[in-house]
Amino acid sequence: MDKKQDNYAFIDSQNLNLAILNCGWKLDFEKFYKFIKYKYQVKSAFIFIGYVPGNQSLYTFLQKIGYIVIFKPTLETTNGVIKGNCDAELVLHAMIEYQNYEKAMIVSGDGDFHCLIEHLAKNGKLLKIGIPDRHKFSSLLREFRHYFCYVSDLKHKLAK
DSSP states (O other): OOOOOOEEEEEEHHHHHHHHHHTTSOBOHHHHHHHHHHHSOEEEEEEEEEEOTTOHHHHHHHHHHTOEEEEEEOEEOTTSOEEOOOHHHHHHHHHHTGGGOSOEEEEOOOGGGHHHHHHHHHTTOEEEEEESOTTSOOGGGGGGGGGEEEGGGGHHHHBO
């Protein structure tokens, strides 16, 4: 019998959610959690999200189904757009937790994670890169293509 791995997932919720919406469907976050837990032996799934007052029921739901929710304070721009980029928090938590996981799964198509992904790959700690949209992701990540799994290809399993 294979030893169960202690893999962690670090999820850029904004990148994941918007990319899937652009693909024309809505992600069921509970199905996604169960999928990565069983398919990739993810023991802890950190989801990074901008904190918006009034979205408490969403945050409670994510915690209830098993995610570790990491909040980023948000700002509203003069034209009403809410900004809460969580890239630094994701990288920081991946490094804080570094000794606690065997391998990490990064869920984002954002090239800002190139340095983290490169470091994890170089040290044998990269499990997978969950690319939300097969057709739209940073070209900076192409060198790691053999680690890719495409969330957009899993509509039949993960759609609401």
